[in-house]
Amino acid sequence: MNELIEPEVAERVLRRALAGGGEFAEVFCERGARLTLAIDESRIESVQSGASAGAGVRVLSGGTTYFAHVDGLDPDDLVWAAGEAAAALHAGSAEPRPLRTEAVTPQPIELRPADVPAERKAELLRELDSRGRSAGSEISELTASYAEVRREIAVANSDGLLSGDDRTRVRIGVQAVARRGGEVQTGSETLGGHRGFELLEDDPGAIAEAAAGKALTLLDAGAAPAGSMPVVIGGGFGGVLFHEMTGHGLEADHVQKGASVYAGKLGAQVAQPLLTAYDDGRMPNEWGSDSIDDEGAPTRKTMVIEDGRLVSFLYDRLTAARDGVAPTGNGRRESFRHLPVPRMTNTYIAPGDAEPEAIVAEVEKGFYAASFAGGQVDPATGDFVFGVSEGYLIEGGRVTRPCRGATLIGNCLEALLAIDAVGNDFEMKTGVCGKAGQKVPVGTGQGHVRVRAMTVGGTEL
Numbered sequence: 397m398n399e400l401i402e403p404e405v406a407e408r409v410l411r412r413a414l415a416g417g418g419e420f421a422e423v424f425c426e427r428g429a430r431l432t433l434a435i436d437e438s439r440i441e442s443v444q445s446g447a448s449a450g451a452g453v454r455v456l457s458g459g460t461t462y463f464a465h466v467d468g469l470d471p472d473d474l475v476w477a478a479g480e481a482a483a484a485l486h487a488g489s490a491e492p493r494p495l496r497t498e499a500v501t502p503q504p505i506e507l508r509p510a511d512v513p514a515e516r517k518a519e520l521l522r523e524l525d526s527r528g529r530s531a532g533s534e535i536s537e538l539t540a541s542y543a544e545v546r547r548e549i550a551v552a553n554s555d556g557l558l559s560g561d562d563r564t565r566v567r568i569g570v571q572a573v574a575r576r577g578g579e580v581q582t583g584s585e586t587l588g589g590h591r592g593f594e595l596l597e598d599d600p601g602a603i604a605e606a607a608a609g610k611a612l613t614l615l616d617a618g619a620a621p622a623g624s625m626p627v628v629i630g631g632g633f634g635g636v637l638f639h640e641m642t643g644h645g646l647e648a649d650h651v652q653k654g655a656s657v658y659a660g661k662l663g664a665q666v667a668q669p670l671l672t673a674y675d676d677g678r679m680p681n682e683w684g685s686d687s688i689d690d691e692g693a694p695t696r697k698t699m700v701i702e703d704g705r706l707v708s709f710l711y712d713r714l715t716a717a718r719d720g721v722a723p724t725g726n727g728r729r730e731s732f733r734h735l736p737v738p739r740m741t742n743t744y745i746a747p748g749d750a751e752p753e754a755i756v757a758e759v760e761k762g763f764y765a766a767s768f769a770g771g772q773v774d775p776a777t778g779d780f781v782f783g784v785s786e787g788y789l790i791e792g793g794r795v796t797r798p799c800r801g802a803t804l805i806g807n808c809l810e811a812l813l814a815i816d817a818v819g820n821d822f823e824m825k826t827g828v829c830g831k832a833g834q835k836v837p838v839g840t841g842q843g844h845v846r847v848r849a850m851t852v853g854g855t856e857l
Contacts, residue, residue, distance in 0.1 A: 420455070421553065429448075431445045456714070502562040503563070531604075535572055557692045567826060574611035591681045626761075642658075646709050649738050652715055671812075685839070708724065745843075778808035
């Protein structure tokens, strides 16, 4: 990966970046290629491909960040960007340390997507279209998408680090629309990973059937209940609730600004002892995994909650220095045009001991949230509202009729503390997380989780 920038060029850039002073300088180089295809109305369309290359140079001085970026990887352009980043500094030059190359083992890729013919990718989309439409005569529309991206990076900094990574991700998605008279419902499903095309060799059409099945089920949905009740949250994509209501509050920049309900709670009991949670950027081939973060720090498995006790925040280099701790490998950026900020990787509630059926069986009357349609969280207060895309009643310890139009309303601290069962049926799902105007791939996961009481906003009278 270090062929993106030769060591002597990196040293020249870093020396120029510190020519006016500063405590730290960094150059981040990137080369990327992507391809996307879609099928709509059973026709392949929206075929798009692209490639990019560029670098960003960052200088830190007295708590202030200076940054410049440039398209392309020409050495003279990189030196120019370094000069732009350093232009406001006039404190006398600083000298970077000699570079040392850090060996990195990228996530394993068996079949590079670029080596797979485009006809095979189009054939995959047609299979998704056929499988989804064959799920039922009431499926009236179906769209499916395929995306692949390869992102090679190199990072060099004035502390002497020279490292890099080679990242390949593949993802497919399906959205199905079911109609019955004037009733219209949708269902969606995705499959992705930090993997090559081998990800799609084991029955990828199953996600089309799952998406269509959700849409058909919702045609029979009734009004959602309203009020405070036990809520069981499904495994896999149900983990997005933990990602949003807790994960963002653990990112150190929010904490240090006092914009997180978890500020000042390190070491405090924030959940029942049955709950342990992690952010793990090293999970093999998961969507949010990388070998290093976008500052060159090795990714790692960071326990954030241990037996209900808050034990760590998520740090990039800057926030770690402020707290006097080591970075946790969570400095991430969308591209060379962006600054790194603390971001989650794969965030999940660890598997518990409970069987999913037993978690539901202990609920006489409640609500089952299988997946979510997005929501809003205020990290400073912890208040949240989430839309439920697939939900059901729980009656007499059984999941019964489907419901639509439900929202979950609550407070992060209260909801986390109210989790009284964690399932052993662990599953990860893919997502794209937005923060600071940047989007990065993240994994979310858990087994089934039960919240003792939560407010369900529904339309049932």
